[in-house]
Amino acid sequence: MEALQQFRATTREWLEANCPQSQRQPATREEQVWAGRNKTFPSDDAKIWLEKMSAKGWTCPDWPAAYGGGGLGDEETKILLEEMKSLGCRKPLLDIGIWMLGPALLEYGTEEQKLEHIPKIIRGDIRWCQGYSEPGAGSDLASLQTRAEDKGDHFLINGTKIWTTNADKADFVFCLVRTNTDAIKQKGISFLLIDMETEGVSTSLIELISGESEFCQTFFDNVKVPKNNLVGELNAGWSVAKSLLKHERKLMSEMGELPGPGFSPAQAAQKYVGLNNDGKLKNAALREQLTQHEMDYRCLGLTHFRTFEERINGVADSNVPLIMKYVGTEEQKKKDGLLVALLGSQGIGWEQGESFTADEILSTRSWLFSKALSIAGGTSEVQLNIIAKRVLGLPDA
Amino acid sequence: MEALQQFRATTREWLEANCPQSQRQPATREEQVWAGRNKTFPSDDAKIWLEKMSAKGWTCPDWPAAYGGGGLGDEETKILLEEMKSLGCRKPLLDIGIWMLGPALLEYGTEEQKLEHIPKIIRGDIRWCQGYSEPGAGSDLASLQTRAEDKGDHFLINGTKIWTTNADKADFVFCLVRTNTDAIKQKGISFLLIDMETEGVSTSLIELISGESEFCQTFFDNVKVPKNNLVGELNAGWSVAKSLLKHERKLMSEMGELPGPGFSPAQAAQKYVGLNNDGKLKNAALREQLTQHEMDYRCLGLTHFRTFEERINGVADSNVPLIMKYVGTEEQKKKDGLLVALLGSQGIGWEQGESFTADEILSTRSWLFSKALSIAGGTSEVQLNIIAKRVLGLPDA
Amino acid sequence: MPLIFNEEQRLLKDTAKEFLNSNAPVEALRKLRDEKDATGYSTELWRQMVELGWASIILPEAYDGLDFGFMGLGAVIEESGHTLSASPLFSTVVLGASTLILGGNEQQKQDNLPAIAAGELAFALALEEGSHHDPAAVKLSAEQNNEGYILNGKKTFVLDGHSADKLIVVARSSGEAGCTDGLSLMLVDANATGITRTRTIMADSRNAANISFDNVQLSADDVIGEIGQGFSILDPVLDRARIAMAAEMLGGAQECFDRTIEYLKEREQFGVKIGSFQALKHRAAIMYTELQLSKSVILDALSAIDEQRADTNQLASLAKARLNDVYQLVTNEAVQMHGGIGVTDELEIGFFLKRARVSMQAFGDSGFHRDRYATLCGY
């Protein structure tokens, strides 16, 4: 315990000494720092902050120090995050290499692959994107068609991936490809890392109902990929992918953390609906909905904390994390729907200008975008199937 | 049109002349007249009213006059019911022979069977009950085990039926029995009429969560049934049963008409929850629930009327009646649940006395009994399967 | 209480369906959106609708109307919900013509109704001032002066307000915000001096406007009905609007549902049609039942208007609250059941989702109408 208290003290001291004042408040969308070969920093402070943090490996605090990570244990990691939160320090670096690929590479990658990719992820040198879904495949990931032919010294890739978030900005994509067309579905799939600058790779943006979109379709037209970019065994990519999906679903369940409108539902209620003389929201039905949401949201947060506590204390129930993608995204949808309902006619505008503020338009767009949350990364229906099968042990049909 | 107006006028005149004043208000449970060999009348007026009505065949107004029915067309039947409603005339006779067996017998019965049973149903001489379900069979009606062996001049019945409503009071039961054990499920089932006084028939009451119960289990121990009690073809009882189930489901969807507590949810709300100074119910959540219920209930009523209008006008959508069992029973459950919520601690008593009124106890019991509505006569899940398949044409798994 | 359309109304409905499918499908709305059309609807299309008689359906025969009533108009509007067709029908006829029919004097009727029937005048109702429907909250002032009345204030969310020729402005001539007494209806030229209109492009690709009134001078003849007694006209007009909007929402929900059922029958996942998954089947069956109940209430509500029934206000709130909820349910389920493609702009389902949201907001959300219904029922 004393060692941990000591760690907390020195961590706090270091953060206070090294985190620039400008980095001690939530980042707007424009202020976020994403990894990349040619990344740009919104400010000098942001650059300094990333350099300081990545030098200590604290962009990935619980990764092995051997590859440049922080090398911290669970409890130390928790303390670091708590201290960052308490000072208001923003995340120095955003990348799905950190959230998704890294942990899988540490588990399945060769020593050579780890030495090549992990330090770059920690420093933010490479921006990653993910290539799982294909047009028409939907929840049935394993039915993918993108081919990787064995050409002796390399694989030759042909096919297309959809929902490749930020593929137009990414340097590398990690992909599921079919390496054996004879085997049944899952058995013939491999996990590949592909440099987006390779000849034959191209991307196009997908327009969503919310208008703007970070989703792309990515095309592979006779793309040559070195064989040592294969992660895990040949035709055994499904295990790597499943391990990764866990991280994606966890990520989706925390999407509420992304920058949204600058008001909470409760604030929006007070501003746009208003209170009666007795201090209650004017519209009783909206008040009920708001309260129900605030209550459920609080329970969701407490459950996040609980699973963390359980893990720290060695009494983790491995079933509980399985519900988080489902509950997290459904609740986020409710929150975004509630917000536009509270905004009333100010929550249904389409273009910013003298009639609608930026926050109002962002509310409308976020509400529309939220519809994708319970579809991407495993639909809610698939999540419920998983809970029924893996947690409750209900029989197959 | 003129003929109908004429019919309305004479009908009204006849009702005014013949319906005793005491029969012009809703019947309490004690005042209901059920059919039966040894039926008792709660009053002389009730006896007179039944005699007058059955003499005209108006206990079954749209059944053929040849068997003692009223012989009325759809529009005349509607007028009769409207006029009865407008004067407040109660139903002179209750029996599932009227609601369920009669229509099926008219469709599938032999001339001999019709002449034997239909007039007795119309006069209320015989009380019927139904024997479909068996212990453990649940929604899977066709898996029934009760055997009827062909013994040359009679069938020999062995087995047991469950949920035989009022079997302890009934004179006859119509039953599904297995007449061929080799055939696949539905193919070996026949439809039989069995006199409850036959040797080997016995009944026992089932206690429900609501306490009192009209449900029985009925046992058949080497019961001999004459062969001419077979309705429809041998091994083709499933068609008769399906035709009957339609009527049962319609009946279930109208269960709201049964005697319940002497206050509506809106009245209970005003009495037990009370209004604020601004005339609104004190508990905002209960007010929302009450309003939602009242609105949905009104829509349900309008939909009953609409299907009737459509039928009269020859533009019936045969799909709509399929939803009524589901919606009717689910809404009734909501209503009964709402009522106890409105009654608060007065809605959770168990025994009448100085602490709880008869209406309060009836509310509690009705709420508990209502849980059976979405199970009996085809569970809500089965109803939804039917809608998905028959109406929407969604494919089988 | 006819809970079915009669022969005439069915014919009108079938014709509307055919016409709209051919001339104004969802694709047409997409085109208006992508081309950033200045009017927000096709004037040529509107001319054709007028030729079909739609602008005159509810007008009395004395003013070149067909006198088919709201059952007739509702049948057409329900069809326009299937295709999301943009036109001035709602603002001009349901709102504009209704106000004049219910409250206008002979001169006002003569001046305007035949012109509406001929498609020569487009109307808009300038009512809302806050972000939630609240007729009593009006503050825009109508002060009496020598020449008549002078208007000052601001209106928001005025449907089709940017392209209307005339505005019906709900103004306060006396009393305080929150009172229904003291409201007055003013017939105003949309281009009158002192009026500034800002077009607001809404999420559903339809149009509304924010309008400010800066010393707009009116004559006493511009008042519809009695001064200060406007609510007695406005309230039934709003009920017509709520019911007509609900009819459109029923059409939209039905269309969205039908498309989803088709998709469930076509789309394969894990080697089978997704429509064979029981969880989706049950959700689809529940939507079907909700739509059937909705259909009944829309028919009853439309006929309540035509029969001038006393419970029209209850039915308006019942219809609007229900269709708000059902349209929301169906569009949400439609997106989810379509999966990834459901959230792309390429698929038309998104247009229904957005239209549902906007129409839910117009003329009262579900909370407003459940509260109103409860109050009308005395609890």
Next chain:
Amino acid sequence: MPLIFNEEQRLLKDTAKEFLNSNAPVEALRKLRDEKDATGYSTELWRQMVELGWASIILPEAYDGLDFGFMGLGAVIEESGHTLSASPLFSTVVLGASTLILGGNEQQKQDNLPAIAAGELAFALALEEGSHHDPAAVKLSAEQNNEGYILNGKKTFVLDGHSADKLIVVARSSGEAGCTDGLSLMLVDANATGITRTRTIMADSRNAANISFDNVQLSADDVIGEIGQGFSILDPVLDRARIAMAAEMLGGAQECFDRTIEYLKEREQFGVKIGSFQALKHRAAIMYTELQLSKSVILDALSAIDEQRADTNQLASLAKARLNDVYQLVTNEAVQMHGGIGVTDELEIGFFLKRARVSMQAFGDSGFHRDRYATLCGY
């Protein structure tokens, strides 16, 4: 904010589980019901619970208590929800002991707490006067006279009131019904002159009483805390009751859920296990997630009491509202998924359904607590 039970609390929980399964399963409640037991609980069982230390879990050591706090008591009460065990634990310890601990003077503590720890005294809280939980609505009067105070009025839904030895009576010493000011807590012998108790048998086969007070004379020493300031004690006591009741409800809901899942795995229909039907799977999975969220909030609420956190009142309303809804959902689904057998008295699921209904009503329904939560949050 420990969101897990510690070693000591887990041990307590496991012991409770074992003891209750062996000695007070649902079958025991059925027996009490069918035998129309006069006390409504087994005094022998209560003696054993006392021996296990349950009556003293939250008591300070100075009064023979174990000082394990509400995390400890909650662990035991959650287990009692699994078995629906009837005992005076809730009324005597959660309500009675809490009131004395929070508001009693030294003499009152000395006189009562060790006796509670020894299982010698049973308490009940006489609060409600109408059919809905409303602490401020109290009218029962406490008028001052020469000898102290004299009580007149009626109480209803007094849990375990028929068998209690002592009553804590919420009385109005000043102010009007609707005010929290002017409430006073009175410690009254349950058999005092002027008290008439009528046992009311409730749907869950537990017991309550209607109690009338007819000129019941108290001394000034019978007041708990300051006269007229009772609400400042009552409010946190009620929060403890809400949280403890919610813990019991979590146990009941979890038990009902587990039994239903077992049934889904066993029961066959149409030749397959009904647990293979996707619609039922999804509903089961949703219930599981609701139970997991509920578990988190119960743990946080129990620890909020022990840590004397300022947001304990919010958590009490959050926990009670949530468990009201979840227990209702789970018991309704359990009955429906069990089908025909689910509505028979033979199956024990009906006991959970009834207990859910009664516990939902006690100490505030969901509407009460959502309203309170919203008010506490300032909207």
